[in-house]
Amino acid sequence: MKTDRAEEGDSQKAATFEKNIRLTVNGKRHELLVGKDVNPEHTLAYTLRETLGYTGTKIACDHGSCGACTVLMDGEAVLSCTMLTVECNGRNITTIEGLENAKTGELHPLQQTFIDNTAFQCGFCTPGIILSAKALLDKNPSPTEREIKQELAGHYCRCGSQYLVIRAIQSLAEKGR
Amino acid sequence: MGGNYRHIGKATPRKDARAIVTGKAEYIDDLKLAGMLYGRVLRSPYPHARIKNIDTAKAEAYPGVEAVLTYKNVPGWMAGVPYHRPVLDSTVRFVGDAVALLAAETGESAEEALELIEVEYEQLPAVYDMEEATRPDAPQLHERIPNNIFPRGFRAIGEKALQELVMGDVEKGFSEADIIEEATCAYENIPNPLPPEPPGVIATWEDPDHLTLYTASQSAPMNRNFAQPALGLADIRVIGMQCGGSYGTKNANFIPMAHAAALAKAAGRPVKVYFNKEEHFNAYSLRLGSRIHARLGIKKDGTVTAVEGEWYVDTGAASEMAQVQVAVGLGETQLLIRCPNWNLQPTLVCTNRNPSGVVRGFGGQELNCALLPLLTVVMEKADLNPVEFFKKNYMAPGAGFFWRDGIWRDYRGIDFSEAIDKGAEVFGWKDKWKGWNKPTAVNGTKRRGVGVGLHGNADIGEDESEAHIKLSSDARAVVYACVSESGMGERSSLCKMAAEVLNLPLDRVNIAPADTLVNPFEFGLVGSRGTYTVGSAVIQAAEDARRQLLEMAAPILGVKPEELDTKDGAIFPKKDPHKKIAWYKAMGISRTITGQGRFETDFSLCNCMIIFAEVEVDTDTGKVDLRRIVASTDCGQIIDPLVLEGQLHGSLGSAGIDTAIFEETVLDKDTGHIVNCNMIDYKWRTFADLPPFQSIMLETPVDSHRFKAIGVGEIAPAPGAAAVLMAVNNAIGRKIMTYPATPQKILKALGRI
Numbered sequence: 001m002k003t004d005r006a007e008e009g010d011s012q013k014a015a016t017f018e019k020n021i022r023l024t025v026n027g028k029r030h031e032l033l034v035g036k037d038v039n040p041e042h043t044l045a046y047t048l049r050e051t052l053g054y055t056g057t058k059i060a061c062d063h064g065s066c067g068a069c070t071v072l073m074d075g076e077a078v079l080s081c082t083m084l085t086v087e088c089n090g091r092n093i094t095t096i097e098g099l100e101n102a103k104t105g106e107l108h109p110l111q112q113t114f115i116d117n118t119a120f121q122c123g124f125c126t127p128g129i130i131l132s133a134k135a136l137l138d139k140n141p142s143p144t145e146r147e148i149k150q151e152l153a154g155h156y157c158r159c160g161s162q163y164l165v166i167r168a169i170q171s172l173a174e175k176g177r
Numbered sequence: 178m179g180g181n182y183r184h185i186g187k188a189t190p191r192k193d194a195r196a197i198v199t200g201k202a203e204y205i206d207d208l209k210l211a212g213m214l215y216g217r218v219l220r221s222p223y224p225h226a227r228i229k230n231i232d233t234a235k236a237e238a239y240p241g242v243e244a245v246l247t248y249k250n251v252p253g254w255m256a257g258v259p260y261h262r263p264v265l266d267s268t269v270r271f272v273g274d275a276v277a278l279l280a281a282e283t284g285e286s287a288e289e290a291l292e293l294i295e296v297e298y299e300q301l302p303a304v305y306d307m308e309e310a311t312r313p314d315a316p317q318l319h320e321r322i323p324n325n326i327f328p329r330g331f332r333a334i335g336e337k338a339l340q341e342l343v344m345g346d347v348e349k350g351f352s353e354a355d356i357i358e359e360a361t362c363a364y365e366n367i368p369n370p371l372p373p374e375p376p377g378v379i380a381t382w383e384d385p386d387h388l389t390l391y392t393a394s395q396s397a398p399m400n401r402n403f404a405q406p407a408l409g410l411a412d413i414r415v416i417g418m419q420c421g422g423s424y425g426t427k428n429a430n431f432i433p434m435a436h437a438a439a440l441a442k443a444a445g446r447p448v449k450v451y452f453n454k455e456e457h458f459n460a461y462s463l464r465l466g467s468r469i470h471a472r473l474g475i476k477k478d479g480t481v482t483a484v485e486g487e488w489y490v491d492t493g494a495a496s497e498m499a500q501v502q503v504a505v506g507l508g509e510t511q512l513l514i515r516c517p518n519w520n521l522q523p524t525l526v527c528t529n530r531n532p533s534g535v536v537r538g539f540g541g542q543e544l545n546c547a548l549l550p551l552l553t554v555v556m557e558k559a560d561l562n563p564v565e566f567f568k569k570n571y572m573a574p575g576a577g578f579f580w581r582d583g584i585w586r587d588y589r590g591i592d593f594s595e596a597i598d599k600g601a602e603v604f605g606w607k608d609k610w611k612g613w614n615k616p617t618a619v620n621g622t623k624r625r626g627v628g629v630g631l632h633g634n635a636d637i638g639e640d641e642s643e644a645h646i647k648l649s650s651d652a653r654a655v656v657y658a659c660v661s662e663s664g665m666g667e668r669s670s671l672c673k674m675a676a677e678v679l680n681l682p683l684d685r686v687n688i689a690p691a692d693t694l695v696n697p698f699e700f701g702l703v704g705s706r707g708t709y710t711v712g713s714a715v716i717q718a719a720e721d722a723r724r725q726l727l728e729m730a731a732p733i734l735g736v737k738p739e740e741l742d743t744k745d746g747a748i749f750p751k752k753d754p755h756k757k758i759a760w761y762k763a764m765g766i767s768r769t770i771t772g773q774g775r776f777e778t779d780f781s782l783c784n785c786m787i788i789f790a791e792v793e794v795d796t797d798t799g800k801v802d803l804r805r806i807v808a809s810t811d812c813g814q815i816i817d818p819l820v821l822e823g824q825l826h827g828s829l830g831s832a833g834i835d836t837a838i839f840e841e842t843v844l845d846k847d848t849g850h851i852v853n854c855n856m857i858d859y860k861w862r863t864f865a866d867l868p869p870f871q872s873i874m875l876e877t878p879v880d881s882h883r884f885k886a887i888g889v890g891e892i893a894p895a896p897g898a899a900a901v902l903m904a905v906n907n908a909i910g911r912k913i914m915t916y917p918a919t920p921q922k923i924l925k926a927l928g929r930i
Contacts, residue, residue, distance in 0.1 A: 055207040056200015058421070060373045061454045065856040068373055096200035111198040115190045118819035121664030121827070123197035124373045124421030130198060153865040156856065158372055158422050159664045160826030160893075162864055164819060 026098025121159030224849025273459030337583030350483025350518030354474030374421025377451035395423035396701025417691030420663035424831035462534030466491030506540030600809030626908025630896030636704035638779035652746025705888035722772025799920025813879035833894020
């Protein structure tokens with residue numbers, strides 16, 4: 001596989017253009033061929049759902065304003081509908097499918113606390129919320145209510161699950177104390 | 178006070194909990210059928226226009242395109258009463274109305290091909306205001322709806338459907354009043370309930386008479402019940418997917434369903450139609466617009482003696498069942514105030530904007546949100562405390578009401594005074610309420626105010642449900658009730674009821690998929706009806722199955738069936754629990770038992786929700802902060818406390834409480850375009866702005882079914898907006914009578930701008 005080379009002495013270095021995009025999703029490596037598996041206009045959300053089958057990632061607004069498509073990229077919560085897959089070469093992605101232990105089936109404590117607190121209603125916004133909560137707790141194991149609310153402010157929930165979401169995260173944070 | 182049960186009343190994990198938190202729950206856009214095409218819709222840029230020419234040749238020739246439909250070749254299916262909403266028409270009536278349908282191998286090629294359809298429009302004048310629309314010279318939207326006023330009546334709810342509220346003698350009522358006031362209030366935000374998941378349907382024809390629909394629906398069976406007549410009585414099988422929020426809007430789903438079914442028929446392949454968010458804003462189910470001009474008479478003791486007025490209802494460019502929303506709304510308003518003399522005349526109007534549809538609140542929220550501010554005018558003159566007013570006026574034993582079918586019902590439910598009192602106590606109403614137009618506290622430019630709203634609905638026993646329960650010899654049970662899951666946890670609650678009757682562990686009871694092919698009749702999970710109606714059918718089916726099981730065991734154990742009991746898959750004499758046999762000993766291993774249950778409509782009960790709100794208004798900026806909410810209800814018996822609490826929290830969602838202060842669809846009345854049709858410009862409350870929220874859930878047994886429970890979820894948002902508007906008005910000492918109370922309106926009311 002080749003990359004574009006800049007002409008000798010050319011100060012305007014041409015953008016390198018990867019023909020293959022390598023993504024690690026939930027620990028599994030995927031190699032995607034540009035023009036075949038990935039078009040330049042494909043968002044990461046689209047690739048995850050439509051090309052790789054990680055349909056736990058939800059698309060609602062598709063414009064970066066509702067949080068439904070949130071995934072973890074190298075541990076940070078990102079809006080996968082606002083990123084182009086061709087920009088994500090070499091990145092390590094975690095989707096909601098990657099939280100439970102694939103071998104034992106054991107759930108991540110965040111998933112369990114969401115179940116125990118019925119911290120969802122229709123469940124459409126839930127995967128994104130859980131992943132943002134994970135990014136928060138990985139950095140700050142004992143967030144205050146205010147910190148939880150600020151971290152989740154970009155997540156649209158219309159059923160009214162927010163209060164039980166906060167309760168679920170707080171009960172887990174307290175266990176960690 | 179709830180009963181002492183094994184499962185009922187306890188918080189238990191929802192049956193679909195693991196699927197939801199692991200991303201395995203399957204929503205409509207997660208499903209791909211073999212050979213499935215992607216349907217897209219060309220939409221009108223004009224609010225009112227005739228299609229002079231439409232040329233689809235280039236689009237048809239585009240690679241990957243399998244079907245293109247216009248009004249010229251689409252099936253003649255129609256919705257609405259009278260029939261006025263075809264699948265496609267030669268006239269478009271709102272910005273976003275469907276012009277052409279197209280199906281292609283990929284979504285991308287479908288979108289590219291749409292741009293190749295050439296349309297020549299003849300623009301027509303448009304009308305957006307309800308009263309203007311009814312004037313003789315107004316633009317006419319539909320031939321079958323003269324003067325843009327819908328004819329009254331909707332036979333599906335009875336020949337005498339409640340289409341006006343006329344009773345007693347209003348003149349006599351006014352003569353008995355101490356105070357008479359006349360005012361107008363407008364609840365015309367036309368907000369979008371906006372579930373996170375857009376609407377979507379996959380349609381596939383098995384043969385010309387058999388259509389299968391996979392649908393993101395709150396009520397999968399409704400797609401069959403309502404669409405069958407429209408589709409020439411083709412046999413429709415509906416399979417409900419996990420539904421990503423509905424709030425009423427995804428009950429019947431007629432338009433996306435008709436689009437997918439028409440394209441699938443033309444292409445001879447499965448077709449998915451899944452709206453994007455822009456279409457969701459521009460072409461799907463807004464709340465009704467509501468405006469009341471009325472004269473009210475009241476005695477100083479809070480007795481309402483007469484209500485006379487006009488109720489204008491704006492349903493936008495079309496409606497599937499707005500007459501039913503009018504009927505239910507007129508019923509609900511009689512629960513709010515027990516007045517013997519009424520003359521309230523609704524006018525249901527169409528205008529050139531995205532149609533209203535079925536939305537949580539269903540006419541009642543829209544009517545009462547407009548009526549409550551009018552009531553505050555007379556309450557103020559009579560110097561009445563609104564909490565006392567509600568206690569005096571809300572539906573109680575001994576009173577009654579005309580329901581949607583125009584028939585009088587004597588109320589036989591509980592008194593909700595305790596729920597009102599308890600809410601007031603927890604909120605601290607006594608201390609915070611300083612009288613009308615008086616703030617609770619003033620700190621510089623910050624003025625706090627309090628308000629209260631109340632709402633109820635007698636839909637909790639509406640329409641029919643059937644259920645079957647299958648017992649298998651391995652001591653498991655399956656509930657067959659055609660119930661979708663759109664967030665209310667109803668499928669899990671029904672399993673709890675069956676497990677309680679059969680005394681099985683909850684993990685031994687499951688529920689069949691929401692598939693109309695395998696389940697008995699179900700009306701749909703609308704309103705707050707699930708707990709009482711479907712619950713009754715499931716309980717009856719479980720009792721029937723249990724009876725059959727014990728009858729089989731009786732000869733083996735040598736006692737009468739009524740002397741037996743069952744627990745955890747064993748059957749034993751009540752007097753001698755040690756002498757037990759397993760279910761399979763009674764049934765044999767090659768048998769199942771099927772119990773059957775059916776619920777018949779009962780309009781003699783209602784629910785009730787009270788919301789107390791405290792706001793802080795900044796008189797410099799006009800900004801309103803919602804400081805606190807207390808929601809109180811009495812549900813007879815809690816089925817699951819967390820599910821119920823979540824339903825109450827839903828009052829902040831689905832175009833509820835915040836329609837009082839910021840939530841609205843903004844229509845540009847020069848172009849007919851919605852200007853805030855994205856999730857940045859359409860305002861919604863974020864996690865960061867959540868106020869403290871306390872829920873009170875009392876359990877006074879109701880004479881409903883075995884578990885004495887009634888549903889309450891649907892009405893949670895309904896009383897909220899009026900409560901918040903009252904709080905704002907008390908904080909600023911002025912009366913704003915049009916929702917939402919935006920900073921601009923507040924500053925104007927204060928004389929600051």
